[in-house]
Amino acid sequence: MKKKFTLNKLIVYVLLSVAAVISLLPLYWVFSTSLQLKSFQDEELERPTSYVNANPPKMYPMGISEYFEHWGKARDAEKAGDVEQEAYHRDLMSLIVKDTFSGFTSLFSKNQMGWWFFNSLYIGIVVTVGILLLDSMAGYVLAKKRFPGRNLIFWLIISTMMIPSQVTLVPMFIMIRDLGLMDTHWALILPDLSMVFGVFLMRQFMLSIPDELIEAAKIDGASEWRTYWSIVLPLARPGLAALGIFTFMNVWNSFLWPIIVLNSAKLYTLPVGLKTLQDANLADFKLLMSGAAIAAIPMIIVFIIFQRHFVKGLTLGGVKE
């Protein structure tokens, strides 16, 4: 009995591990290719000019093994007192380091990666803060106040959640153009701020805040704004955290609308920048993967830090009601 139990467990671990490797392999491949040696040439050893387009593919950045090989040779040369050989290997070592990170350096020097990153970051933050404020305000009154038109407004907002966002692409394009906002960041921020999912999420969350607390604040003479700001908002913190993370993630990754309204390279967000990068360098996979790596790292960090909130946010929006 005991033995069977452990065997079952082993099978489960093996299955899940294989699946996890499949799951993470593409991300690994992004980082591996981004750091792969590309134009490094070791004439002495007659090695290929590029490990990126090697056949068979190299499974890890070859700079690592090349670096240690030359490091060892440089040390041997040092011991043997061969100054010329030592300098040769030391030169190669610095070449290897340079070549390993050449994708990243050329993204920042020859392309405008710095701007793309900055734009994505600040638009993400502006939209997230805005959404948290607007949606918690709206969600609060929709959950806790009784006033004429409340249900109508709520259902109006909810019913549009069913409509795929592509439906509004063309009218929105005409509108943004006629407002003179084409190729500006307003064209991204304003439509993003009007997303309604957060209103629904915040309302559901606020329903669970006890009425007595709000009543008590009122009796103490707190204004509506004060009640909202210092009673309701702190209580809604878990909901706000979940909504904030998902909003930031959506904005950071948003793609279809930005490629329609942005034309100037300096104004691109990361996904738009990556697309134009690919259009211009179809076969330079080291460069492309370096860009992809830079875009992936922030979300990976956010996810690792806030993992708990991701789980919470998904279950808030999903299972309950």
Add this chain to the structure above:
Amino acid sequence: MELSGRLKNAGKSLKSTGRLMRKNYAAYLFLLPKLILFTLFIAVPVVWAFALSFQEYRIMDANEWVWLDNYKQVFESEAFKKALLNTTIYTVVTVPFNVITALIAATLIHSLGKFAQNFFRAAFYLPTVTSMVIIAMVWRWMYNYEFGLFNHVLGWFGLEQINWLGQTNSALWAIIIMQMLIPFGVGIILYMASMSSISDSLYEAATIDGANAFQKWLKITVPMLTPSTVYLTLLSTIGSFQVFTQIILMTGGGPGYATETLVHLIYKTGFRDFEFGLAAAQSVVLFFIIFVISVVQYKVLNRKG
């Protein structure tokens, strides 16, 4: 007599509504900013899209009302038929596969200890937080004919190399396989959360009745998870009908129309050819397709449970 009484009542209720509105003016102020944005950037564009779908868009003159001409053109176009077919095949294959594998993965992970649970959950959710732009770019590289990882792996088994994205008969399947191999992270997390809320007493009762682990899973776990299954199936079907990013970055809808999808076609019609009326009609059709499928799925799946 009766009429005047009714009028009086109506007047009274109007007055009290007015009073309620005045008393709650703060509530309206709280709602106002969101409501303005909602009206400008969602409500108006939605109505406008429907109107545009019956018009031919002119830059200089007023638009001409062509009524159903756009829709006729949509349904007669080869590109649209191909896009609809491709999107449907893509959805029919990937959605059930992803939902079922998510359920199996969640079941397996759920049986493990806390540390292993966190590890695998993170491993399967990480690709979901990574932008599809990144995923599509790296898969295009892995599918590369000469130097790609996959053709190399095929070589291990002595198989011939495939021009994955470059051939009419394999391109759509390359996109489908990719979608199947990206774990359905949302599904796994939701299923795991729902599983932990199933009461232990159900399983204990089944154990007393002599049920084995698989029977318990099939007769208790799966039925108890029906609400999650319905939600996840709807969610991924809706998402699947909007597939776009992979297409524009990996194949551009080609070769020919081999990987054309609905949203990519809308994008091309609207923002490459600038046929706004036609693009609006296509997007309204997309909306109705998604709407009908959602309603049907909701009804069918709920009845089963």
